[in-house]
Amino acid sequence: MFERFSKDARRVVVIAQEEARELRSEQIEPGHILLALASNDLVVAAAFADLGCPIADLRRRVARDSGPVLDADALASLGIDIDQVRASVESHFGQGALDQPPKRWRGGHIPFAKAAKKSLECALREAIWHGHKEILGWHLLLGVIRAEPSTVDGLSGADGAHELLRTAAMRELSAHAA
Amino acid sequence: MPVTVLADRAASPDPEMGLRSVRALRDSAERLEALQVANARRSGWSWQEIATVLGVTRQAVHKKHRDIG
Numbered sequence: 616m617f618e619r620f621s622k623d624a625r626r627v628v629v630i631a632q633e634e635a636r637e638l639r640s641e642q643i644e645p646g647h648i649l650l651a652l653a654s655n656d657l658v659v660a661a662a663f664a665d666l667g668c669p670i671a672d673l674r675r676r677v678a679r680d681s682g683p684v685l686d687a688d689a690l691a692s693l694g695i696d697i698d699q700v701r702a703s704v705e706s707h708f709g710q711g712a713l714d715q716p717p718k719r720w721r722g723g724h725i726p727f728a729k730a731a732k733k734s735l736e737c738a739l740r741e742a743i744w745h746g747h748k749e750i751l752g753w754h755l756l757l758g759v760i761r762a763e764p765s766t767v768d769g770l771s772g773a774d775g776a777h778e779l780l781r782t783a784a785m786r787e788l789s790a791h792a793a
Numbered sequence: 794m795p796v797t798v799l800a801d802r803a804a805s806p807d808p809e810m811g812l813r814s815v816r817a818l819r820d821s822a823e824r825l826e827a828l829q830v831a832n833a834r835r836s837g838w839s840w841q842e843i844a845t846v847l848g849v850t851r852q853a854v855h856k857k858h859r860d861i862g
Contacts, residue, residue: 685820689813700821708828713821 642728
């Protein structure tokens with residue numbers, strides 16, 4: 616499948632993997648692809664910013680869903696004060712000791728989550744539908760929107776964000792064809 | 794957070810909060826296990842001794858943590 620990816624789209628996939636690794640995610644999720652698209656292309660970043668979602672907000676929301684941070688609220692619901700646990704662990708094992716996920720999460724190949732794979736498949740279909748030989752970054756955006764519209768809305772922090780992003784992508788793609 | 798609020802939440806049948814708390818407990822346990830196994834190894838414990846206290850087999854604990862030495 617990757618043979619049809621443009622150089623730009625390949626770079627996006629590489630960045631998505633780096634984002635997933637940096638955020639200590641076990642899989643590459645659609646959110647990591649969105650983050651990669653926005654950090655790779657200023658026009659994509661601007662499209663998110665127009666929705667009231669600068670890239671820093673996008674990264675914060677993706678990080679929240681990537682699961683590296685222990686869920687303090689959920690632990691509090693059981694009566695566990697994670698800050699107290701953290702302080703006790705750090706006093707014995709050093710700062711940040713509790714916030715290191717187990718070693719096997721680091722390095723190596725990070726697989727695509729099912730939803731991310733579906734996004735890539737949809738990107739391929741979008742490229743074919745638009746009559747483009749190569750899969751471009753904008754097709755990747757359309758692919759994520761097609762596969763995971765509610766995730767796009769959630770990460771953008773705006774209902775209907777996926778519709779506006781789709782419009783922006785279509786506009787850019789028709790300019791590309793012209 | 795007041796104790797009464799905590800008690801309300803803990804008793805809440807909300808599946809979202811219930812499942813999140815299970816995941817957070819599991820994540821916390823995984824991290825503590827990695828720290829404590831490494832600490833035990835540094836203190837000269839054998840894999841068998843660690844396994845006995847954790848209630849798993851020596852093979853299981855070694856396979857999971859052998860990276861830390």
